Amino acid sequence: xxxxxxxxxxxxxxxxxxxxxxxxxKVRVVSAIGMTFQLITAAIIIIWYLAERHAGNTAEVLFxxxxxxxxxxxxxxxxxxxxxxxxxIGLTAMVIFAGIFASWDVDDLPREFFTFLILLSSxxxxxxxxxxxxxxxxxxxxxxxxxxxxxxxxxxxxxxxxAMKLTLMLxxxxxxxxxxxxxxxxxxxxxxxxFTFEILKIAKAHIPLNTQLFFFPFLFVGFGVLGALFxxxxxxxxxxxxxxxxxxxxxxxxxxxxxxxxxxxxAIFLLPDAAHKLAWIFLILTTISVIYGALGxxxxxxxxxxxxxxxxxxxxxxxxxxxxxNETAMNGAIMQMISHGIMTALFFALIGMIYGRTHTRYINExxxxxxxxxxxxxxxxxxxxxxxxxxxxxxxVAEMTIFVGAFQHADTFHRVATIIAASSIVATAVYILxxxxxxxxxxxxxxxxxxxxxxxxxxxxxxxxxxFGITAIGLAPLWLSTMITGGxxxxxxxxxxxxx
Amino acid sequence: MxxxxxxxxxxxxxxxxxxxxxxxxxxxxxxxxxxxxxxxLFGAVMILGFLPGPAGTLFGGMYSTTPxxxxxxxxxxxxxxxxxxxxxxxxxxxxxxxxISEFILLLLTTLIGMEYMLSSGDFxxxxxxxxxxxxxxxxxxxFERFKEKSAEAGVKLIFTSALSSGILLYGISMIYGTVGTxxxxxxxxxxxGAPLQILAFIFFFSGMAFKISIVPFHLWTADVxxxxxxxxxxxxxxxxxxxxxxxxxxxxYTVFSKVTIMWKDVIYVTSILTMTIGNLFALRQRxxxxxxxxxxxAQAGFIFLGIIGQSQLGMTTVMYFVLxxxxxxxxxxxxxxxxxxxxxxxxxxxxxxxxxxNPLLSLxxxxxxxxxxxxxxxxxxxxxxxxxxxAAKQGLYILVLIAVLNTIISLYYYLxxxxxxxxxxxxxxxxxxxxxxxSRLGLALCVAGMIIIGxxxxxxxxxxxxxxxxx
Numbered sequence: 001x002x003x004x005x006x007x008x009x010x011x012x013x014x015x016x017x018x019x020x021x022x023x024x025x026k027v028r029v030v031s032a033i034g035m036t037f038q039l040i041t042a043a044i045i046i047i048w049y050l051a052e053r054h055a056g057n058t059a060e061v062l063f064x065x066x067x068x069x070x071x072x073x074x075x076x077x078x079x080x081x082x083x084x085x086x087x088x089i090g091l092t093a094m095v096i097f098a099g100i101f102a103s104w105d106v107d108d109l110p111r112e113f114f115t116f117l118i119l120l121s122s123x124x125x126x127x128x129x130x131x132x133x134x135x136x137x138x139x140x141x142x143x144x145x146x147x148x149x150x151x152x153x154x155x156x157x158x159x160x161x162x163a164m165k166l167t168l169m170l171x172x173x174x175x176x177x178x179x180x181x182x183x184x185x186x187x188x189x190x191x192x193x194x195f196t197f198e199i200l201k202i203a204k205a206h207i208p209l210n211t212q213l214f215f216f217p218f219l220f221v222g223f224g225v226l227g228a229l230f231x232x233x234x235x236x237x238x239x240x241x242x243x244x245x246x247x248x249x250x251x252x253x254x255x256x257x258x259x260x261x262x263x264x265x266x267a268i269f270l271l272p273d274a275a276h277k278l279a280w281i282f283l284i285l286t287t288i289s290v291i292y293g294a295l296g297x298x299x300x301x302x303x304x305x306x307x308x309x310x311x312x313x314x315x316x317x318x319x320x321x322x323x324x325x326n327e328t329a330m331n332g333a334i335m336q337m338i339s340h341g342i343m344t345a346l347f348f349a350l351i352g353m354i355y356g357r358t359h360t361r362y363i364n365e366x367x368x369x370x371x372x373x374x375x376x377x378x379x380x381x382x383x384x385x386x387x388x389x390x391x392x393x394x395x396x397v398a399e400m401t402i403f404v405g406a407f408q409h410a411d412t413f414h415r416v417a418t419i420i421a422a423s424s425i426v427a428t429a430v431y432i433l434x435x436x437x438x439x440x441x442x443x444x445x446x447x448x449x450x451x452x453x454x455x456x457x458x459x460x461x462x463x464x465x466x467x468f469g470i471t472a473i474g475l476a477p478l479w480l481s482t483m484i485t486g487g488x489x490x491x492x493x494x495x496x497x498x499x500x
Numbered sequence: 501m502x503x504x505x506x507x508x509x510x511x512x513x514x515x516x517x518x519x520x521x522x523x524x525x526x527x528x529x530x531x532x533x534x535x536x537x538x539x540x541l542f543g544a545v546m547i548l549g550f551l552p553g554p555a556g557t558l559f560g561g562m563y564s565t566t567p568x569x570x571x572x573x574x575x576x577x578x579x580x581x582x583x584x585x586x587x588x589x590x591x592x593x594x595x596x597x598x599x600i601s602e603f604i605l606l607l608l609t610t611l612i613g614m615e616y617m618l619s620s621g622d623f624x625x626x627x628x629x630x631x632x633x634x635x636x637x638x639x640x641x642x643f644e645r646f647k648e649k650s651a652e653a654g655v656k657l658i659f660t661s662a663l664s665s666g667i668l669l670y671g672i673s674m675i676y677g678t679v680g681t682x683x684x685x686x687x688x689x690x691x692x693g694a695p696l697q698i699l700a701f702i703f704f705f706s707g708m709a710f711k712i713s714i715v716p717f718h719l720w721t722a723d724v725x726x727x728x729x730x731x732x733x734x735x736x737x738x739x740x741x742x743x744x745x746x747x748x749x750x751x752x753y754t755v756f757s758k759v760t761i762m763w764k765d766v767i768y769v770t771s772i773l774t775m776t777i778g779n780l781f782a783l784r785q786r787x788x789x790x791x792x793x794x795x796x797x798a799q800a801g802f803i804f805l806g807i808i809g810q811s812q813l814g815m816t817t818v819m820y821f822v823l824x825x826x827x828x829x830x831x832x833x834x835x836x837x838x839x840x841x842x843x844x845x846x847x848x849x850x851x852x853x854x855x856x857x858n859p860l861l862s863l864x865x866x867x868x869x870x871x872x873x874x875x876x877x878x879x880x881x882x883x884x885x886x887x888x889x890x891a892a893k894q895g896l897y898i899l900v901l902i903a904v905l906n907t908i909i910s911l912y913y914y915l916x917x918x919x920x921x922x923x924x925x926x927x928x929x930x931x932x933x934x935x936x937x938x939s940r941l942g943l944a945l946c947v948a949g950m951i952i953i954g955x956x957x958x959x960x961x962x963x964x965x966x967x968x969x970x971x
Contacts, residue, residue: 070957072964138876145875152923175904182892
């Protein structure tokens, strides 16, 4: 049995367990147990992967299994991981683990809440381990749809509107992906023989440039919608602001990474010639995403909106780096996905906890919280510092690598784009420090805030896990970086061939 | 032995006669007793249909079965069985007590008509089967004759089908005029795209388009669907439409195979129109029956994507989609039917907060709607995906693009119902009730179908074995 299958089986078993749990209070315990196992499995996979690589296994993907699913159409259930997907699996397991504890006090329909949340996570895991476009797409949609109910039922604010907008925009993106996928399928074997959805086989096919130029925009924009590519990012602020805590965490932390990962793994890897030809358009758009998100965050007063815009900026940076087509920047892009995933999950978890205590998310209504809830406040500062790229945290490693990589292009266009994108760091510092200053320091402005209690054990567990993640990557990035470099090798090679 | 070729129809005729005789001896106050035997008999027919048996031609080519038509008949009987299960609760109502056997017998008759239509070897037989399938349906649509809308539905159905039959017949007579024969095998060779044949095809197409309710021949659909009793509506939108789509695809692939250039553009344009207009009208419906009517118009547009695939892949995907569609749409109609029978409520707003009172029904409805919208891992996703694949194989990417964008529109209105059930709160939600065993069995079958057909790929491969050689 393939260990990767556990990543799908454990969530399913957990869901079955939840459905058979009598007591509503016990539902969260069952979920927590299931996701703990999931985290352990992910850790084992990472360690095992590193050990295999250390032992000199140079196969393109490890733990691969390839089953035929739909024989006539040559659709396969093909799973396997390389350095990049292993890293993403680790991220997902960490965020969903923290998410379960961050939603410990959900009391409206908890059974349904945890079922949908875990279903969503199983879609994400399935997406990252798929090596066949069909199953990849299938899991992608499984990851998107529960979001509608999660935001619609348990959300806050204009939740019906946000849920509908988010779902329709993301499904619209997936509609474009579907078309691009079919285009790849019917061009996957120009020399005759059966067509295939297998990514590694399509990568070996030589697709004519005109075909590539036709399908590349569909795939890139389709995944780009989920990766908050300007101007298709508008679902993100509304969706994140309305979603319940754990859903925001999972969505900004992991689901948006599906977009970046899809652009990298499908659009760029499989259509490299078109990627080169059309990169400039998307580079402009992503640069706008980066700077627009950062500037947008400055204007917001609602904590969740601030963080949602910040996510647009940071995820824009991921796409920006992917489009640089060199090893350093690409490495940085994957690092940024991991780093931002953990960091933003931490932010949303903290925002949820703060909101649960102060019942407001407007920064001008809060002040001096450091005195009453030091643990959460310090954690918020840590997340903030990681977000603005302070050395020692994961954000610094990722952004530094990206900008170094981006600066390797000597032409004016790339230089200008890089400088504009890099200036977003300044804007990030502004909105992070503003929030920290206004909300955490100063005098307590309302009497009832005096009575606020600090984090409970489950809050601490959730926050602690994520802080461990960002500092571990920040202090010892090399193992992760090496692992990722091994994964992006084939993509870079293919891009290099396309360039010449 | 020869009669085994016609076993589906003969068995159906047999149970129809048996039920007629039973009906005669039943005293007036015990008419209900006929329900269970008819279900058992029909279930037996359904299972017998799957047993392997000979295929071949009868009556000098007027009637022919192939493994493919046998499979189609089996699919229809499965759907019919679910419809019967879902009707029981409604039939037991006080006002329907006297007419229970009429309902069952008329339904069986239409099914016999459809099966003859599917097995027809010439246009005359085809026409006879079609009429046998349509006329009893008009009577069924007007079944609740004291309700104004039901009577109206019956009249509308009979008028439109008379008109469409007339047009169809005109087309057929023109084909006869140019070719000099009505047998499919011989017509194939005679069709060469002469002007009169093009006209004949247009008439034939329009006639069929009425039956499948393709835009711009869809105008009768919403009113009839709304007025007819729900189970008849589901029968019309699933079984009747499915049968018409199947025979239409076969005829296009065989009889008109030499002149694909003649019908490809027509299908292309009507497909886009049907999807888009069906979807746009569905957006504004509040009555669930009308809502499902327009959604089923849009679904027919999607089916055309498979037809235009004109290959074995196209045939398989159409058949597969019809199978998926049977389970999904009957699931949705089943829930609407149960709720309407118990509470008389039929609008989307009535469903506000349904999940909190009737979770299982809501989940079934959600599953069915997601299947219709094409959300994985439910069967509808696979059905739609394969239809798109069939069209993309012909290089019709623009058509596929329009279709996938249409799925987003459809997702919006399906989500509106999900929103009502799950997200909205209501002061007076539909109270909890326990639905009857037959409905629950029917819905359970639908749910099982929706889940299994997609994930369990042998279903697709099974269908694919039979479509070999059709194109």
